[in-house]
Amino acid sequence: MSDTCSGSCESCSSSCSSHAPKREDFLVPANEKSNIKKVIGVVSGKGGVGKSFVTSYLATLFQRKGYNTAILDADVTGPSIPKAFGVHGLANATEEGIIPSESSKGTKMMSVNLLLNSEETPVVWRGPVIAGTVKQFWSEVMWGDVDYMFVDMPPGTGDVPLTVFQSIPLDGIVIVTSPQDLVSMIVAKAVNMAKSMDIPVIGIIENYSYVECGHCGEKISVFGESKVEETAKRFDIPVLAQLPLDPVISKAIDKENVEGLNGEWLDGAVAYIESVHAVAK
Numbered sequence: 001m002s003d004t005c006s007g008s009c010e011s012c013s014s015s016c017s018s019h020a021p022k023r024e025d026f027l028v029p030a031n032e033k034s035n036i037k038k039v040i041g042v043v044s045g046k047g048g049v050g051k052s053f054v055t056s057y058l059a060t061l062f063q064r065k066g067y068n069t070a071i072l073d074a075d076v077t078g079p080s081i082p083k084a085f086g087v088h089g090l091a092n093a094t095e096e097g098i099i100p101s102e103s104s105k106g107t108k109m110m111s112v113n114l115l116l117n118s119e120e121t122p123v124v125w126r127g128p129v130i131a132g133t134v135k136q137f138w139s140e141v142m143w144g145d146v147d148y149m150f151v152d153m154p155p156g157t158g159d160v161p162l163t164v165f166q167s168i169p170l171d172g173i174v175i176v177t178s179p180q181d182l183v184s185m186i187v188a189k190a191v192n193m194a195k196s197m198d199i200p201v202i203g204i205i206e207n208y209s210y211v212e213c214g215h216c217g218e219k220i221s222v223f224g225e226s227k228v229e230e231t232a233k234r235f236d237i238p239v240l241a242q243l244p245l246d247p248v249i250s251k252a253i254d255k256e257n258v259e260g261l262n263g264e265w266l267d268g269a270v271a272y273i274e275s276v277h278a279v280a281k
């Protein structure tokens with residue numbers, strides 16, 4: 001604040017800290033028919049690391065524990081959430097808003113694939129239109145009572161994920177990575193983006209960490225030795241899980257049946273998220 005501050009920001013041109021935009025300035029109001037207790041973003045530095053699988057399975061595991069769960073599929077150009085749950089067809093709407101679709105076990109979801117006449121239509125929209133769509137998923141979808149909402153974020157740390165970070169009141173983010181040399185840089189970008197918006201990083205989940213030999217049980221690091229522990233230490237965040245590359249997972253997703261999986265891969269991550277972001281059921 002300058003010495004000559006009158007307290008009236010509207011008529012002032014100085015760029016003092018009290019004048020800087022705050023996170024709340026960008027947040028989009030939720031739909032009146034939404035009561036969402038916790039919002040967890042699932043982010044990745046690049047595509048194809050299993051972010052959508054982790055999002056779907058986290059929601060499934062929380063649902064199994066008796067929570068009301070939902071997924072906002074913000075990965076508008078690569079939407080894969082409804083298919084993982086075998087959910088197809090157009091979402092319904094009333095004059096008051098859009099009704100989220102629901103999986104067979106009750107996880108609510110909204111995705112661009114539920115609004116297009118054909119799931120094979122490519123989304124070739126530009127950044128601001130994509131970001132606008134995600135904001136509408138928040139403000140125009142009548143989510144009802146949700147304990148945990150997971151947001152499958154657009155991959156990377158560019159313009160669109162940034163807008164999503166700014167528009168939706170995320171309580172925390174989970175970073176999904178794969179084992180490779182670039183992991184430290186990728187995690188650094190995601191951590192710094194979250195930090196710049198005061199969003200806590202809950203932890204890192206490493207996918208494709210190893211393949212387990214079906215005969216002797218040996219764990220083979222197909223993508224090289226993991227550096228996730230030292231990266232996590234560098235940023236003072238926990239490693240929530242290290243998942244194997246397992247055909248059971250890809251088969252379940254191909255069969256559109258993530259809810260039929262029974263692996264314990266993310267049990268520790270679920271318990272941790274439950275403890276740091278507790279909600280009453």
Ligand SMILES: Nc1ncnc2c1ncn2[C@@H]1O[C@H](COP(=O)(O)OP(=O)(O)OP(=O)(O)O)[C@@H](O)[C@H]1O
Pocket residue numbers: 044046047048049050051052053054075078080155207208243244245246247249250251253254
């Ligand atoms: N641990 C795993 N073992 C076997 N297959 C996996 C595993 N994790 C993900 N997959 C498969 O890999 C493919 C890519 O995963 P997914 O769509 O979750 O990645 P993504 O990071 O969300 O990609 P994008 O950014 O392109 O949306 C999917 O077919 C999924 O079923």
